[in-house]
Amino acid sequence: MESLPHCETLLLEKQGPTLVVTINRPDVRNAMSLQMVAELSAVFSQIESDLSIRAVVIRGSGGHFCAGGDIKDMAGARNQPAAEGEADPFYRLNRAFGQMIQQVNESSKVVIAVTEGAVMGGGFGLACVSDVAIAGPTANFGMPETSLGIIPAQIAPFVVERIGLTQARRLALLGLRINAEEACTLGIVHQAADSDEELEEMLCHTLDRVxxxxxxxxxxxxxxxxxxxxxNMSGLLDDAAQKFAKAIRGSEGAEGTIAFMQKRPPSWAEPD
Structure with a gap:
């Protein structure tokens, strides 16, 4: 395993083939600061080539996932006039977040979001780029940007990809807040737990499947x-067929076929 970057806003714990990333700013309901954005980006960059890590669990400390952007960072950007020839500080702040969630979205690892408490704004966007999202009983989701006079600039495209244009319009244009049950119905999360114990059971089952x-x-x-x-679909299917042929002739394809015929678990399914 490669060494993980030092983080001040995140707690990192390696559990077998899983990296648990806990957002750790409980005093501000894990609001996303520029430093946190940079640290999340550094973590995902570092693990991309780390074959010992197969899944990343993102969750929050203190009962909340992430309450959105950090007001202090926004105030700081407001006090920085845009220098001639340079990008507006608000642009840089917003775009840095967008680059990070795009990186999480495209990570080769299985990204699992465990959502509790506030899942707002940027936190909502982070949940929407996970491969699997599980909600605890306290989870509360929302896109409050329009009610604050701003726009969900970087998360909106990912929300549309997640739940479709019609539902994204309703949530974003009305600044709605919804509970875990409705979030599950819309497809923001895949499962909603009735208790903290059930939430952990769902997470364990998901990691077992990974x-x-x-x-x-x-x-x-x-x-x-x-x-x-x-x-275009034809080009996509041509490329997919090439990858299929390579996969079935590769070491994983061979091991999977032999393991199936021998009625045993494949090597990657064996505990470390």
Missing amino acids: QLCAPGATAQTKALLHQVGQE
Whole structure:
């Protein structure tokens, strides 16, 4: 395993093939500061080539996932006049966040969001770029930007990808807040737990399923899913067929086939 970057706003814990990333600013309901954005980006950059990590769990400390952007950072940007020839500080602040969630979205790892308490603004966007999202009983989701006189500039495209234009319009244009049950109905999260114990059980089951799937095949499948709608279907299927042939002739394909015939778990499913 490669060494993980030092973080002040995040707690990092390696649990077998899983990296648990806990957002750790409980005094501000884990509001997302520029430093946190930079640290999350550094973590995902570092682990991208780390084959020992197959899943990343993102959750928050103190009963909240993430309450959105940090007001102090926004105030600081307001006090910085845009220098001639340089980008507006608000642009840089907003765009840095967008680059980070795009990085999380496109990570080759399986990203699992465990949401509790406030899941607002940027936190909402972070949940929407996870591969699997699980909500606890206290989770409360929202896009409050328009009620604050601003726009959900960087998260809106990911929300539309997650739940479709019609539902994204309703949430964003009315600045609504919804509970875990409705978030599950809309597809923001995949499961909603009735208790903290059930939340942990759902997480454990999800991580068990990740362990059963070959890491290389999982990463390539995730990349393929992201290509849908980005290029013409014929070209996409040609490329997918090439990748399929390479996968089935590769070490994971061989191991998976032999393990199936021998009625045993494949090597990647064995505990470390």
